[in-house]
Amino acid sequence: MTIMGVCCDKPGVKVALTGNESIARGALEAGVGYASSYPGSPTAEVLGTLAKLARQFNLYAEWSINEKVAMEVAAAASFTGLRSLVIMKADGLNVALDFASALAISGCRGGMVIVVGDDPGAHSSVREEDSRNLCKALHLPVLEPASVQEAKDVTREAFSLSESLQLPVVVRCVTRVCHASGDVLLGELAPAGRRPAFNQGDRVITFSIKLHALQEQKLARASDWAGNSRLNSYHGPGDAGRLVIASGPCYMYALEALEMLGLSEQVGVLKLGVTWPLPEKLLLSYLKTAAEVVFAEEVEPFVEDNVMALAARHWDEVGKIKFYGKRNGQVAGPNGPGIGELDPDVLAQSLSAIWGTPYTKPALPAHQEIFDLLGTKMPDRELALCAGCPHRASFWSIRTALELDGRGGIVLGDIGCYTLGIARTGYYLLQTMHCMGAGVGIASGLGKLDCFGFDKPVITVVGDSTFYHAALPALVNARYHRASFMCVVLDNETTAMTGHQPHPGRETTATGEPADTVPMEEIIRGIGIPYAVQDPYDVEAAIEAVYRMLQQQGPRVLILRRACALAAVKGKQKNRVYVDPEKCIGDSCGCSRFCSKVFACPANIWDAESGKARIDEAVCNGCGVCATLCPQQAIVVERTV
Amino acid sequence: MPGQKDLKNDVLDQDLCSACGMCVGLCPYIKTARDRVRVIYPCGLAEGTCYSICPKTGVDVRAMDLAVFGREREDQALGVMQGIYIARAVQDRASGAQYGGVASALAALALEQGMVSAMVLTGGDVLNPYPVLARSADEARACAGSKYTGVPTLEILNRAIREGLDHPGVVGRPCQVLAARKAEHSPLPGTQFNQAGSFGLVLGLFCFWALDPKFYQFLTNKVKDKIIKMDIPVEGPVIEAESGTYRWQVEDLRPYIKKSCNLCLDSTSEWADIAVGSTEYDPAWNTVLARSDKGRELLDLALRLNVLEVGEYPAERFPLLRRAALNKKMRVLKMQEYQPGRPGCPVVPPEYQKQLEEQWGGIGQ
Incomplete structure (x- = not known):
């Protein structure tokens, strides 16, 4: 799990990598020249890894201001013939969607891979969005690694697929793969050294219905390619009557569940490494022999729906098949079908119910002892801001100022460490929380309701990284329309939640190069909004600053600035x-x-x-x-x- | 004894708080912005010092007389006193001082004599009053001049006591004087006042009511330039501004009078060591009531050191002052909202009430 492993130039050797490092290695093996990202869990470490190796591999890496820009800059590199990689979490794909849908029509040149980190179970996200549905709507191929090893192999493969189709390819990687560690068999590192070319007369245009037809042709070619791809594989008896169709890590869960049930010899497992477009011919060949098919995937019934549609289209060839999955509720975790993660146990219980094979959850005596010992004593660990977090002081100041003000002011927020303002640790302050920058937009909306008699003061909190990412249009909107609200920038001088990545307010870039810092004060001043800066650690002064600004009208900004407590003490002796x-x-x-x-x-x-x-x-x-x-x-x- | 929750429900939420500031900063849960006192977080305790020292909860006028002076009052109009005088500062009359500058001069003297380690006063100006902890005579003189809105100055007292200040002094409105006395004499759940000992000096001001901060809005709408001084004589409020003098009727200010002040019986700081007010006839002089032995001694000292010039209180003015004080009390006692023992309503025991009515009847209206 080191950067040494990622750049190790020893093909055939196995090194231990995380899923995210494995993706980075795959990109290096494919000769990536340009990488961009906005940090988001579970894929936050991919760009960071590549940035550390940028000089060594002569590649360019940047933390872009947001996912849409990240995708645009990566597309630019692809238009010049470079291989480019853009990385984001599922929520980030939503941000980039407008450009992505256009790019899918215009196509690309150099291989372009979009790594999307989905977070089934929403471990470190506000929702467990399944980005495959969006990718289908975008007409983009989707590859899904099932293991840490495959994270590398799939990424490398995605580049060549993209280049041959002239279409960006999505690698959809879930948290359990991104954050897992495992042995990775290394392949050849590809020599960098493509030179970008974009000449007069070169055109990459999204226009005309003819391109839609071309897009469909590309997908049809992708489906043909998928039919022969090594990324799909089958494990089990020939002519299996019972078949599990699995994708991503659910493939591993399926193998394990069948083993626990003693069904490995009787049930076949078809792993789909390409989940869009479906490898139709391959699927049909297995559906013809199967009488019962179970789907194992996360989160939505994506493969399930599309395979059932395929079977319906070929009903005369595949015959009668009974399908089991989320739609009929047979494959379901504790929160219900299509909600939350699967695991071997959940799958074994589902298969046991479907096929009547007895299953009891294996007792783990050693663990049981520990649970018995600690069970009653271990307190629940609640969501909490870290010790010393400046946001806690800020939230306390805001809460106090609002109580002093006494008009029942409301507080909005969005995405970042400060999202925890919805919980006890943030005194339950936040009353809305949606997506990056949404708090500022909603505040701008509430700030115009005075004509209907809405007279509550409105505060929205936004992090510094989110400020650059998504708050600016809403602030300009607010200034233009004289919307009355107070925007509190909780500036901890980093993108803290995803691991302290830099942003345009910082002095250096992802690769450690000096940056031309874009101070938020200058932006706010430029928009024409009054602002003040205060250290939240001086709680009395912060309360006073919030209270004072609460009494004002129009849009105004209070920057509560103090370095993230974790970053501040890194490598230093603590008080x-x-x-x-x-x-x-x-x-x-x-x-x-x-x-x-x-x-x-x-x-x-x-x-x-x-x-x-x-x-x-x-x-x-x-x-x-x-x-x-x-x-x-x-x-x-x-x-x- | 009830606690913070009751203080919030009974006093703050009922708009009965006079913004004395005594509960502010006793704990991290009660804070203030300008004259607004708020519970910002429930402490969860059933009993609280905050409730015990609030001048708007649990006051029995006779019991307080006994606790502070060891005797009952004879005069239901002005309370326990040893003498009434007119006075004015002889030297170093603080600039901006109201009338004869007696309050500033006495506060400064108490500091100089070491009678108090520090003095809590209201500094700033009419539009922007704030609490001051004066540790020197000059700092005390700098606070001269009346402010007519309730300022929770005692907040700073709490902070000072917590930091180890011994025998502090207070210059305050009648409600603040009462708060200080309750802190001195009540059995308290918390230990905040245990180390403080008694107050070095409680100097009370005359006060018929304080104004709500909405008054600032009124003032800034009416007066556009810098305000030098404000006064509310019988004829009505007067503002001296740079551009000239503004006058209104008392009725103009009535909407801004704090609700709690309408239920207050005490217009002359009846439990102070010494109380200072206007004369209502000569702006160069103050009225001074020496109440406790300590107050009496301070006045003697001021006279001896030639800090104050002191004269007989004019016999013909005395009934007028008493009438004003009695009228206020009788008005309160007859109000529908006045329910003895309820928060905001001091208890006047029957014997006091009887005397009060007799004395009021004996005064020509």
Whole structure:
């Protein structure tokens, strides 16, 4: 799991990589020349990995301002004949959709791969969108790796497919592949060195219905190619009457589930590495012998619907087949069919119910012991901002200012660490939360309702990276229409949630080159919106700043700026923070456990035995904000500098 | 004794808070912006110091007389006192001071004499008043001049006590004087006032009502240039601005009078050590009521050190002052909203009430 493995020039050797590193390696083996991305889980580490190797491999890598721009810059490279890679999470594909739908018509030149990270179960996303439905609408081929090894192989293969079709190809990779680690058998690194060419007379145009016909032809060719692709494979008896059609890591789950049920010899598993367009001929050959087909895929019944449509079209060839999947509710996890992830256990239970094969969840005695031991003692870990997070101080200030204001002001938000403002850790402040930058747009809308008598003050919070990504059009709209609201930029000077990637407000680029910083103050000033800057760690001053600005009209911006607590202490000695038990009044009037119960930084804990507050020094990042809020000044900060 | 939740429900949400500031900053849960006092987070405790020291909860006039002075009052109009005078500052009359500058001079003297370690005052100007913790005579003099909106100045007292300040002094409105006395004498759930000891000096101001901050809006709409000074004599409010003098009727201000002030019985800071107000007839002088021994001694000292010039209170003015004070009390007692013992409504025990009515009847209207 190192950068050394990704760039290791020893074909035939196995190295341990993460799924994301494996994708990066696949791109290097395909001779990628240009890579762009906006960070998003689960695929955030792909571009970071390539950026570290940019110089060595003579490739260009950038963290673009958002996914649409990322796709445009990558397309530009492809138009000149370079191989290009653009990486985003499923939500990012939504952002890039307008351009993607046009690009799918115009086509590309150099191989262009769009890596889309889907997040079944929404581990680190606000929704578990299945991007395959969008890709189908876009007329783009979709390849799905089932393992860490395949993440590399599929990516490499995608480049050559794209180049031969002159059409971008999507590699849809789910969290369980992106974040898994495994042995990867390395292939040849491709020499870089293509030279970009875009000459007078070259045209890449999205215009005319004729191109639609060409698009359909490309897809038909892709389907033919898929029929022979090694990315699809079959495992099981010949002429299987019972067939599982699986894609992505569900292929692994299917193999494991069948083994647990003792059905490996009787049931065939057809793995689809190409899920759009479907390898129709291949599928038909298996459907002809199958009487029962089970679908194993995440999240939506995408393969299921399309295979059933295929079977319907060929009903006279395939005969009677009973299909089991999400549509009829037979393949379902605890949250219901088509909701959440699958796993071997879920699949084994579903197959057991379908075929009447008895299944009991294997007991894991060793683990059981641990669960028994800890089960009652382990507290639930709730979603929380990190210890010392400046957003906590900001949220506390906003909450306090709103209470002082007393007009029932409302708070909107969107995507970033500050999304946790919907939870206890953010004092349940956020009342709307949708997508990048949406809070500013919604605020702009609410800010015009005064003519109907809507008089509540409106605050929207937006992160610094999100500010550049998606807030600007809404801010311009607000200024133009004199919408009345307060935009609080929670500026932690990085794209924190996805691993501290730089953005246009920073001094360096993805590859560490010096950047021409675009300070947000200059943008806001340029739009003509009044603004102020305040350090959220100075809570009293921040409350005052929020309160003061709340009293104003029109659009206005308050930048609460303080570096992410994790980034701030990286590689440095932390301040030591501790509670003076003599001064702490704990449960009594005048405190009532403010630090641990209300402000609730994870480092502020309660020592039930002594009835005093305590600092969890392992967790504390030494910001000292709690010390300024403690009514008894019982919290002591020993500064290291 | 109830707590924060009751303070919120009974006082703050009922608009009965007079913005004295005593509960502000006792804990991290009660805060203020301008004169607005808010519970920003429920502390969850059933009993709270905040409720106990609130001047709008649980006041028995007679019990407070006994606690502060050790005796009952004879005069239901003006409360316990040892003497009433007119006075004015002789030297260093603070610039901007109201009338004779007595409050500023006495606050400065108390600081100079070490009677108090620091003095809580209201600084700033009419449009922008704010609390000040004066540690020197000059800092105290800089706060001269009346402010007519309720300013939660006692917030700064709490902060100072928490930081270890001993025997502080307070210059405040009657509600603030009462809050300070409740902190001194009530059994309190919290320990905030245990180390503070008693107050070095409680200097009360005369106050018939304070204005809501909406008054600022009124003022800025009417007066466009810089306001130098404000006064509300019997004839009605007067604003001295750079461009000239503005006058209105008291009735113009009535919409801005705080609800809690309409239910207040105390217009002369009855539980202060010494109370200072206007004379209502000579703008160069103040009325001074020496109430406690401490107040009496401070006045003697001021006279001895030639800080104040002190004169007899004119006999013909005395009934007028008493009438004004009694009228306010009787008006409150007859209000429909006045329900003794309810939040915002002090309890006047029957014997006091009887005397009150007799004394009021004895005053020619």
